[in-house]
Amino acid sequence: MSKYIIGIDVGGTNVKLGLVNGKGDIIGRLSFSTKNVAATPEKLTAAICEAAGAILRKDRIPKDMISGVGVGLPGLVDVKNGIVRVLPNIPGWKDVLLRKAMEKKLGLAVRLENDVNMIALGEWQYGAGKGLTDAMFVTLGTGVGAGLILNGAIYRGPGFAAGEIGHIPLNEGGPVCGCGGWGCFERYVGNQELRQIAAKMFNEPDIALEEIYNKAVEGKKKALKFWDMIGERVGNGLVGPVNLLNPQAIVVGGGVARSFAFLEPAIVRTLRRRSMRTQGEMVRVIKAQLDDDAGIIGARVLLHT
């Protein structure tokens, strides 16, 4: 496939677009702030379509060189029918027929996907997951989610809601979660919780996770201890899905994955210790490779598989 695709990663803060060639390289980029245009779904859709046109003009790519447009969205997406069901962090999006609207405006084939699944698709085919048939692509950030590749295909679930690894309960009496449940994995390893632990541990109310990463690079013991403890928490949350799905690998991405080198030993140690034998011996823990580009590159996989 020598044509290009346009990958669009819609986030609560920014919308990022990329022109992706047949090798999965991003050869053109464009982004804009979601906030300025997110007043209504119509305005945001118009801005996305405008930007898609602009990225082609900027790089002087004729439209017939584009085989399609893939859009990753932070919420519940009916992939089959091209409908955005709900975006928790972008107000007003409820059952929006985004695919149809974009196809009409752009005159190009459009496919929608959940953003976490899009990242999984990108990492799977062009990043850390090459050659795997069964893997969990976990994103550690403010939220904790996963894209599941099972039997060599993305597994979305019949309601397009699969992959919510961050909402597997880890304790019967654990803290209440925004999802309506309690004791969820995300409540133990989400950024908000990590910052609270850090503030206590370092006795600095506003210490940034990046700073603790830097301290760990410098070999500071307390910082190494912090990431080791977080790694153990991550490992504890992965035991259940590892026992249930027996994946070949867990690919760890998201902001916290920057500290992967400091998290990994504790994740692996905890998995080996607490998982079942076959599952624990088989599963590898790998760092994601594509960083923020996975959600754009994944669009190529979505459109061509």
Add this chain to the structure above:
Amino acid sequence: MSKYIIGIDVGGTNVKLGLVNGKGDIIGRLSFSTKNVAATPEKLTAAICEAAGAILRKDRIPKDMISGVGVGLPGLVDVKNGIVRVLPNIPGWKDVLLRKAMEKKLGLAVRLENDVNMIALGEWQYGAGKGLTDAMFVTLGTGVGAGLILNGAIYRGPGFAAGEIGHIPLNEGGPVCGCGGWGCFERYVGNQELRQIAAKMFNEPDIALEEIYNKAVEGKKKALKFWDMIGERVGNGLVGPVNLLNPQAIVVGGGVARSFAFLEPAIVRTLRRRSMRTQGEMVRVIKAQLDDDAGIIGARVLLHT
């Protein structure tokens, strides 16, 4: 497919054979005690093959009317290569080339499967799971396991070890489990635990679960409370896999499922309360239909899909 198949359900106590017609009906049966012949894998294999021949002779079925033999085994089975990796409750089974040995002895196509997956296949195509594409078939008994139907196919995992729902941890500091982990779902709803709870609650050290079922049928409050509490425990253990996989249904089988009518309200209540919205609203909780026959009937699905 008008031919018959032979389904064989190998358990730690009994080996059960059934002749299954094209409609999924068992039209002939035979069983023998595992204990008497389980001294070595060779002896048990010989006894199974002998019984397979006997069931045909008994019903005067010529061998060319049999399209294949499916064997469910209580342990780790390499389905692809026809190798029994290990059977925890039947000593001596380690990397046994059972498929090859049986095919040679019987002159019929043989396929092996894990027993819990075999039950899932049977219930899926001929029982409570008809028409579903994404479901968990949970067996509640001494052990707690599940067969996973995902994207319209059985999901075994790359190491054939998927489905261990009973070993999803529910508490960070929970009781140690035979699997090497701790806090596992099975430690909260396995038969052994249920009997301990029952003994305390009814102040009778040897009270049988069947008796508490009977008391519940009679409307005895304490018995109803017992099953409600167990249902809540079951529901709590299902929240994680429901959020992760977004199944259409959970089909509940195994010995404890006899009390399904008394468990169901608490299972559903807990799932609705603690699961994520999309997942919790979608998932149905259904009673298995085929009882002990699912593991025999499943062989038909294994051989013909």
